[in-house]
Amino acid sequence: MTINEIQDELIEDFSFFEDWMAKYEYIIQLGKELPLIDEAYKTDNLLIKGCQSRVWLHADYAGDRVVFTADSDAIITKGLVSLMIKVLSGQSAQDIMQADLYFIDAIGLKEHLSPTRANGLVSMVKQMKLYAMALNAKH
Amino acid sequence: MIHYDIHNIRSDFPILKAKVNGHPLVYLDNGATTQKPLAVINAITDYYTHINSNVHRGVHHLSQLATDAYEVTRRKLKEFLNAAYEHEVILTNGTTHGINLVASCYGEQFVNEDDEIVISAMEHHSNIVPWQMLCEKRGAKLKVIPINDRGELDMDVYRSLLNDRVKMVSVTYVSNTLGTVNPIKEIVSLAHEFDIPVLIDGAQAIQHMQIDVQALDVDFFAFSGHKMYGPTGVGVLYGKEKWLDKMPPYQGGGDMIKEVTFAKTTYNELPFKFEAGTPNIEAGICLGTAIDYINTVGLSNIALYEAELLNYATNLLADIEGIRFIGEAKEKCSVISFLIEGVHPYDVGVILDKLGVAVRTGHHCTQPLMDRFGIPGTVRASIAMYNTRDEIDVFASAVTKAASMLL
Numbered sequence: 001m002t003i004n005e006i007q008d009e010l011i012e013d014f015s016f017f018e019d020w021m022a023k024y025e026y027i028i029q030l031g032k033e034l035p036l037i038d039e040a041y042k043t044d045n046l047l048i049k050g051c052q053s054r055v056w057l058h059a060d061y062a063g064d065r066v067v068f069t070a071d072s073d074a075i076i077t078k079g080l081v082s083l084m085i086k087v088l089s090g091q092s093a094q095d096i097m098q099a100d101l102y103f104i105d106a107i108g109l110k111e112h113l114s115p116t117r118a119n120g121l122v123s124m125v126k127q128m129k130l131y132a133m134a135l136n137a138k139h
Numbered sequence: 140m141i142h143y144d145i146h147n148i149r150s151d152f153p154i155l156k157a158k159v160n161g162h163p164l165v166y167l168d169n170g171a172t173t174q175k176p177l178a179v180i181n182a183i184t185d186y187y188t189h190i191n192s193n194v195h196r197g198v199h200h201l202s203q204l205a206t207d208a209y210e211v212t213r214r215k216l217k218e219f220l221n222a223a224y225e226h227e228v229i230l231t232n233g234t235t236h237g238i239n240l241v242a243s244c245y246g247e248q249f250v251n252e253d254d255e256i257v258i259s260a261m262e263h264h265s266n267i268v269p270w271q272m273l274c275e276k277r278g279a280k281l282k283v284i285p286i287n288d289r290g291e292l293d294m295d296v297y298r299s300l301l302n303d304r305v306k307m308v309s310v311t312y313v314s315n316t317l318g319t320v321n322p323i324k325e326i327v328s329l330a331h332e333f334d335i336p337v338l339i340d341g342a343q344a345i346q347h348m349q350i351d352v353q354a355l356d357v358d359f360f361a362f363s364g365h366k367m368y369g370p371t372g373v374g375v376l377y378g379k380e381k382w383l384d385k386m387p388p389y390q391g392g393g394d395m396i397k398e399v400t401f402a403k404t405t406y407n408e409l410p411f412k413f414e415a416g417t418p419n420i421e422a423g424i425c426l427g428t429a430i431d432y433i434n435t436v437g438l439s440n441i442a443l444y445e446a447e448l449l450n451y452a453t454n455l456l457a458d459i460e461g462i463r464f465i466g467e468a469k470e471k472c473s474v475i476s477f478l479i480e481g482v483h484p485y486d487v488g489v490i491l492d493k494l495g496v497a498v499r500t501g502h503h504c505t506q507p508l509m510d511r512f513g514i515p516g517t518v519r520a521s522i523a524m525y526n527t528r529d530e531i532d533v534f535a536s537a538v539t540k541a542a543s544m545l546l
Contacts, residue, residue, distance in 0.1 A: 052488075052515075073515065074483035077486075
């Protein structure tokens, strides 16, 4: 599936939730299910610092594709990280670089991606695109 | 039970009627900033509507009105703090500004290589970093009074840190993270045995208790207007005349000079020596209105009411499974910091926000203190004069709800 197909599917999934609580319960669930990053990658150089919660992000390259694994110490952040990975992981470097992540706004989670939100998520998206750029430059 | 018309007080703060995410706002982030009473909000509009003009300069009518109103605040502050003289009250733009002013000007005059500055383990970054910068510049050493697990200063270690090399003791009155109320009188009198001046960070004390700078015998006392129901962008540095007179000016510019020639400038007298440039006039004037408001309610009433509310909140939260209080000092004020076992404070903050409850989460600008407890941060609720038991009930059940969702 393309990045936008996945985004559209997520938007549809979220449209079934009737209130914020159901939505957050789902995000928390995703956070709990997110395969943990290999402990070996939970190092300071892979740490993205937010003021409040921390995110670890690791990228593997498979051909022209980037495969992300990640973790966070806060469960809601982790759930959101999980959504980002669903959308971007396994996609081509080119597509990741050009991705417009409209689904966050559409599912009503815009505030979590505001640059003033201190949860490290904005920096994570930036970092994901940087990994894609690095791979793209190699090819 | 004291007479305290909470209904009336709440009706003076228009923002308290706000709804957040469909819920009535429960504002428990007062340690970060307090809400403003209508009197202050109106005073801001009045200033711009009727007397806006620069202070200490013009001979024209409006400038005179603005100057008078601005200086009335200084007079009110002198009374509010029981300072000996009006000119010991320096208007700053906040606590951070006041502490930096002392670190810079006192430091330049009195701190040399191998001298020592004493702070405590519970300081806000703004009472750590200015001293660190001074120490780096001067080759001086920063010494830290440790705390026990309840979050109280170790006074035995404090005594042992005092000697003739120490040039300043700078500690907070009330910890913004733990709520600990420190024994300031004792801290000051011990330091004075060695003729060491003491600066008190009063940012979390000034809105909760009566401050008498002469009775405390503090040498410097800094606080912010916006944490005491006043506008943002104005603060106060009280300093004893004997120290302020010996300190060089902070910044150069208008208002702080007596006479300027290209060969030499002579400086204005106190307090203007430390007030270069056009100040935040509107905020300065309206801080006076905030003081009037506090005086009308009465700080001793506020202190009693808030202490009772803090006690109520602490008991209620204690029943929540897995709660761990950070900061359990005998003497506390306004602040409850806690963690829920197995839950990140950020997550709790997000869910509380959804339920209309405003708290602060994170390290509260006290990273060394978080390291001391080995935690990433806390959830902090901080109480002000307008909070109620009903709000505490909503808060406690919101925390329970958050825990059940997150665990």
